[in-house]
Ligand SMILES: Nc1ncnc2c1ncn2[C@@H]1O[C@H](COP(=O)(O)OP(=O)(O)O)[C@@H](O)[C@H]1O
């Protein structure tokens with residue numbers, strides 16, 4: 131059904147094995163990330179989201195099991211740099227992942243590390259900045275950018291490596307709503323228009339709704355997976371592991387359980403508004419008020 | 420408290436000085452600093468002052484910016500002037516209580532004040548007009564001949580880049596911490612010396628803790644982008660000397676030669 135870009139088989143990760151502070155962070159994870167999809171990974175704090183994400187570009191290696199990227203195993207040291215080029219990564223705190231004091235020089239950092247010729251570096255930098263809409267800011271110092279801009283800059287830094295997959299570990303957690311929207315629009319654009327595979331680790335359910343597929347982690351295990359509609363129809367299962375439904379889905383559920391004929395599969399505010407408007411005109415509520 | 424133009428901060432621009440090769444700027448700056456240290460004649464100071472004015476003009480620096488660059492040093496500057504004024508033996512000009520201001524003190528103090536000012540201006544001009552990455556690229560290129568002697572030119576350059584990148588971020592963070600502590604009643608700028616120093620502890624502890632956390636994440640971020648210690652990197656900006664650079668280098672060399680000549684034969 132899909133062309134697997136990243137395959138995870140029997141992945142277990144243990145921090146500090148055999149030493150004090152040993153901790154099983156991931157347990158027997160299996161799954162495929164398909165080419166061109168937008169996958170959201172959600173789960174409560176400490177459920178192993180970051181640990182899992184760091185396996186996709188060989189920052190962490192499996193204690194047991196395998197992770198392969200386009201058929202290249204992350205455990206083989208010979209593959210490490212190839213994998214880092216194919217899987218770009220963006221971290222949570224925008225301030226701690228920018229290395230240079232000028233926007234365009236920061237984007238150039240990755241390609242320069244690859245030893246590419248200067249003209250090629252220049253081309254990649256210009257393209258990456260255009261893709262995230264920061265072309266105008268290219269000579270500014272990053273510490274004067276807004277949070278959303280900084281995070282888009284971090285995305286540009288990853289794009290300049292020409293990855294086919296982008297993994298983002300809670301990229302919007304430290305942003306205000308406007309910055310969050312900026313970053314999400316950028317990611318959706320890259321996924322829909324550039325065909326980039328995007329893996330979005332997030333704790334905002336409203337963001338997971340935008341994905342093609344959702345993985346739910348709990349206690350280091352992959353406990354639930356499916357389309358957003360499938361996953362968020364499991365209200366009880368989600369509640370058991372401490373996750374709430376997206377606001378509109380929760381409201382739809384409450385209306386339904388108090389007897390209103392609200393259908394399944396309502397996830398976004400638009401869905402809900404359309405449904406309620408329909409209900410109002412059917413029942414004649416609007417006229418009576 | 421920590422705002423304004425900070426030491427080592429880059430102000431982007433397209434002036435004559437901005438567009439010089441960064442190696443030229445480092446070399447010219449070194450020559451001019453040497454000239455300041457060697458200088459001991461009025462004619463020498465005149466040449467240096469002229470050179471400074473030319474450099475400031477060439478960089479399109481406003482007098483306000485120059486003042487804000489000098490501001491952090493005003494205590495040191497006044498202190499040296501005052502010490503020289505009162506404690507240089509010589510012909511007394513006038514007295515302030517038991518202290519005498521001497522003519523020699525005035526001359527010496529003035530000279531030292533002017534020298535320090537010039538030194539600060541030269542080195543600030545370098546960092547104001549050169550992006551830190553260009554600065555490190557230049558250092559790397561200038562240190563390259565020393566690679567054979569085992570000097571890790573590239574890694575030194577990278578360390579400098581990062582240090583410079585995080586100065587503004589750490590200052591912003593310090594400001595936030597100060598505000599947070601002040602809002603809970605901490606007082607930073609009152610009381611005796613010990614009280615003030617003790618007052619710094621709640622500022623420095625979170626600042627250092629934050630810096631270590633940052634360092635760890637930054638190392639990860641660099642690894643993600645394929646940074647390898649000792650690997651061969653390229654540069655987006657290739658360094659190239661142009662006619663502008665030769666003019667500046669010859670000019671700075673001439674100033675240096677003139678101050679030397681004035682000192683030993685003048
Ligand atoms: N470097 C580490 N050393 C030891 N334990 C760790 C380390 N990093 C994470 N853990 C533990 O592994 C578990 C999963 O953490 P993490 O992947 O960061 O979760 P999430 O990103 O979902 O919040 C947590 O219980 C955490 O305490």
Ligand SMILES: [Mg+2]
Pocket residue numbers: 179180181299300
């Ligand atoms: Mg995490």
